[in-house]
Amino acid sequence: MQKRQVNKVSKITITLRVWGNLPPSEKSNHSLGIMPTEVLRRGERVSKKRVQPVDMWRFELAKFESDSTKEEIDNQMQYAVVTLMKMASALERLDRTNCNADLYISTIREEDQGGFSLPAELVAAAASGKLSIETSILVMLDDYEEPEQESELLINTH
Amino acid sequence: MKDVQQIVTEAIEDGDQANFPNKDELEDFEEELNKRRDEKQRLRRGRGANRKDRELVDAVAREKGMNKTQRQQFGDYIEKIKRQEGRGGADNFTRNELLDLAEEFLSI
Numbered sequence: 362m363q364k365r366q367v368n369k370v371s372k373i374t375i376t377l378r379v380w381g382n383l384p385p386s387e388k389s390n391h392s393l394g395i396m397p398t399e400v401l402r403r404g405e406r407v408s409k410k411r412v413q414p415v416d417m418w419r420f421e422l423a424k425f426e427s428d429s430t431k432e433e434i435d436n437q438m439q440y441a442v443v444t445l446m447k448m449a450s451a452l453e454r455l456d457r458t459n460c461n462a463d464l465y466i467s468t469i470r471e472e473d474q475g476g477f478s479l480p481a482e483l484v485a486a487a488a489s490g491k492l493s494i495e496t497s498i499l500v501m502l503d504d505y506e507e508p509e510q511e512s513e514l515l516i517n518t519h
Numbered sequence: 520m521k522d523v524q525q526i527v528t529e530a531i532e533d534g535d536q537a538n539f540p541n542k543d544e545l546e547d548f549e550e551e552l553n554k555r556r557d558e559k560q561r562l563r564r565g566r567g568a569n570r571k572d573r574e575l576v577d578a579v580a581r582e583k584g585m586n587k588t589q590r591q592q593f594g595d596y597i598e599k600i601k602r603q604e605g606r607g608g609a610d611n612f613t614r615n616e617l618l619d620l621a622e623e624f625l626s627i
Contacts, residue, residue, distance in 0.1 A: 372595075374598075374602075376602060378602070378605065380605040381605070399603070401603060407603070408623045409623065409626065410619055410622075410623060411619075411623065413603070413604070414604055414605065415604070415605040417603055417604075417605055419602070419603075461605070465602055465608075466608075467598045467601070467602055469594050469595065469598060495607050495608040496608040497598060497601055497602075497606075497608040497609075498608070499576070499594055499597065499598055501576070501590070501591060501594045505577055505580070505581075505587055505590050506581070507581075507585075507586050507587060507590075508581045508582075508584050508585075
């Protein structure tokens, strides 16, 4: 497979999220017909300081980088489309008064310009499951200046 | 609550050192300032927001002494937590939240 020549790498993750007040995990798994990538329950301690604010059921549909081949990206998008189409009726039946469902696209970009495209089939599959589309973009250019080490500061001040 | 400028102005006008802001008043003011800064940040949207957020992420990373690799992994961590918490795409972390996340990330 031929890799495209791109100096900076951007990462894209596409996730199906169902969150809010959810029934027990087993029931969600059964009604959605798939095992999730991750389940978190509201009130669960997720770190020393943080408590999970909502019930979260999520399934990772695609994950690729800007230097992935077109074939790799197409395969992942196809997998995402097929998965969402299979789940469409279950997603549509979800009680939206208690939960939200979205297609969450997260991208971390090392380029100062660029973008990504979603195939029409993916947008249609999301619409058939009544999913809103959320996009989160974090730009992390390669211009970060590391803080000076304490030892360097000491050297500089003497 | 009086703001610090008002307190200092009154103290100067009165020539009374007793009216000068005490430690508690200064702490209250700092807390209020942080709240307002967070609120302003939450309301900030549109062009330039992402650049400022990146600068914020970098500033927090520098404040916590992260090297380039850690800062890059911190970016991944921020996105992961945002995804897990059910936040919307534009529902960004505030400076204080990022500082907490940075401590959490570095303790892993």
